[in-house]
Amino acid sequence: MLLGKQAIDDDANQTGQMLAALWDRPQATFASKVEVDGGVARVTREVDAGLETIEVDLPAVITSDLRLNEPRFIKLPDIMKAKAKPIETIELASLGVEPGDHLKTTHYAAPAKRSKGVMVKDVAELVAALKSKGLIR
Amino acid sequence: MSRILIVAEHLDGALNTATARSVSCAKAIGGDIHVLVLAAEASAVAAEAAAIDGVGKVLTVTRPENAHALAAVLAPQIAAVAGSGYTHLLLPSTTFGKDVAPRVAALLGVAQVSDIMSVEGAQTFKRPIYAGNAIVTVEAPAGALIVGTVRTASYPAAAGGGSAPVEALSPDVALPSHTRFVGLAQGKTDRPDLQGAARVVSGGRALGSAEQFQLIYGLADKIGAAVGASRAAVDAGYAPNDLQVGQTGKIIAPELYIAIGISGAIQHLTGIKDAGTIVAINKDADAPIFEIADYGLVGDLFKLIPEFEQALG
């Protein structure tokens, strides 16, 4: 199962991991390289410390990071062909899943704004300002 | 009263400061705070965790399988401990916490609150969405176990000086062998860690090459700063992935952030909004980065970085 690592709207970064747990299968999140060899995938993951490589037995859930690949440009004929591809709709009820309303969103607000600062004319003025604030020595 | 369990993040026998930041979030919830260390050899990390102010107890689970932080291996152990009467389970919103926490939440059958930036009540939290362009308040049902990740840039690291007792646990759970650690390629440096550094110098696409990106390292070393990069600089191979700052990279809160040759896309800005002072150097006077910079300097970085270094003496 391939998924993205996080949605660009809610940024939650959970779906792949939860799916893997519910399915009781391995997960390889934040993938930047995937090599499949027989029943095993060797996945390079972008982690805070660098690049981690793990091996997972298939089937597994893999979530992609930004540098996994370059999405190919979709040519017009392919867009036309896509229209003819079958799309199957699965009713939630048919899956025997109980949808739950676990988290309620109660407020939306704008983030605190950073105030606009000042422009300095040269490096000397910048360094003087940073020194006076004790940010550099 | 809340009973809060925090999963310690550690590497090579040392505790990550993200854990002490999570403790600050737990203090905002209020209650008993316990830290869970899962490791092959837990004592050094447990001792560090026991010293964090506010921690009431450190729990250790020592197993050879815990030598590396594999979510599939850790999650059932964490779920077993968290399910034994805790009201909250917190992990830092680092790649470690993001990988592990949702897997635990699913095992426990609860939703996850990602990137907690503010605690409004024991079941109510604020978190950013749309790359930080909106803040939502989310509420979990009364009595539901909260699994959350803590937006580490929103919380300072809790101080040291504590001396919590350490207790060894051995939860009886079968661990999968379907996930195996192969290796970790780390960009080992003597420089400060990007996520905890007081000062950060970041370079963007304008650096033009990995060789020229060395200019950023040079300036950073001069002021004892960590090095960061925009996604464009990482994608182009000028800097390694672990230096990426922003929505899909690291969210940081240094005292001083210097952005050089970075335009200021929202995805980048969301990673630095909590910085104390932001400095931008860019040749385009209309670059969006100047909208949030405390100090802006317009000019060619290839001329200004050497000048900067010289001015520092």
Ligand SMILES: Cc1cc2nc3c(=O)[nH]c(=O)nc-3n(C[C@H](O)[C@H](O)[C@H](O)COP(=O)(O)OP(=O)(O)OC[C@H]3O[C@@H](n4cnc5c(N)ncnc54)[C@H](O)[C@@H]3O)c2cc1C
């Ligand atoms: C889903 C998604 C997630 C993303 N996540 C991230 C993320 O986490 N982090 C991130 O950074 N980006 C992220 N991005 C990418 C982001 O949108 C921008 O493309 C990226 O930040 C641009 O990087 P940059 O500022 O280095 O490059 P550019 O936007 O190309 O800016 C280069 C700047 O350098 C200036 N410049 C050029 N030459 C010089 C010179 N000689 N001297 C001084 N200044 C000069 C230019 O005026 C320009 O402002 C994401 C995008 C998407 C769609």
